Amino acid sequence: MTTIPENAFNDLLENAVTKLVQEKLELLLREEIKNYISNEHQGPRTTLNGNYKRTYQTRYGTINELQVPRDRKGYFQTRLFQPYQRREGWLEEAIIHMYKGGMSTREVAKFVESMFGSQYSPTTVSNITHTVMEDIEQWQKRPLEKRYSVIYLDGLYVKLKRNTVSSEAVYLAMGIDEKGIRQILGFYIGGHESSNGWREVLKDLKNRGATDVLLGVFDGLPGLEEAFREIYPKADVQHCVVHKVRATFPKIRVVDKTEFLDDLKLV
Known part of the structure; x- marks a missing residue:
């Protein structure tokens, strides 16, 4: 019994798949032009006028001689690809x-x-x-809802590669709308987290339509509460519980942290 080398078998399989794809594409093209001439074309009468050959790259291999039908007046254009497109997307x-x-x-x-x-x-x-x-x-520029029950603000530091690799703040704003649905309202990258940076973020949120906010939740970054109240003076403010817990931990003795955390959950 003759054994076919693995690479030869793979080539045979790839060629078979490519041939099958070519046959199905050409079948679709023939049916498409028939329907176009019989039902879709509204101009002067036209008829089939053979085929022309072209190459077309697919994810299953390159078809070197795809038979594309044409009509005598040159009206037909397939919807499968653009006139000069040589490859699938x-x-x-x-x-x-x-x-x-x-x-x-x-x-x-x-x-x-x-x-x-x-x-x-x-x-x-x-x-x-x-x-x-x-x-x-x-x-980032999409319009926002007019009213949000809560807007959460948090700054995350990630390593970004520009000229060098360094940590930069990502300003992240998440909102809960009147239906209780959470959504990311926007993220903004740049420098170190600051109240001025958040002020620009809040201005952008308001300019995009979020004019009414009931509650703002964020950490105790100096100047952030003032910046928030400047943009949303009627909103209430609450410091994030998670950040409060994190800020408390360094002040607790290691041996007491487990017991303290259990008590804090009840609070």
Whole structure:
């Protein structure tokens, strides 16, 4: 019995899958143009006029001679891909996910080249991943509800790589609307946490529509309460219980912390 080498078997399997994808795409294209000519086209009468060949990269392999039907007047355009599109959007989606996962544009470019043989420069990757930034900017500028029962403010420190790696504050604002639904209202990155930084965050929340707030909850950062009352003078203020507990712990003897914590939960 002849044994097929593993790499040869993989090639056969890949070619078979690619061929199947090609057959199904061409079937869809033929049905699509028939329906277009019979039902959708509203202009002067047109008829089938053979096919033209093109390459098309899919996640299952490259189709070198995809048969694309055309009509005699040149009206038909398939909805499966754009006229000059040579590849499905899957690779761009993969690049965006890798970028979101923390890989640099140069690392993504090297990975794409090694896996798919595509020559993607870091600049090209940057252009593709720019869509992530556009999505983030749209999300950050989205309108907010007019009224929130509670707005929680908290600053988190994360390590960010700019020219060097250093910890920077992420200003995080979470709200609870009148239906009791929690949602992240916004996050803002920059420098060290300060009351002035929070003042700008609160101004942005109000400018985006959150004009009525019943209660603000945050830690005891100096100047934060004044900044909050400046933007929302009618709201009540409560210091975060978690931060109060954390601030209390250093003042308790180690041997008493367990008992103290149990008593504090009751309070």
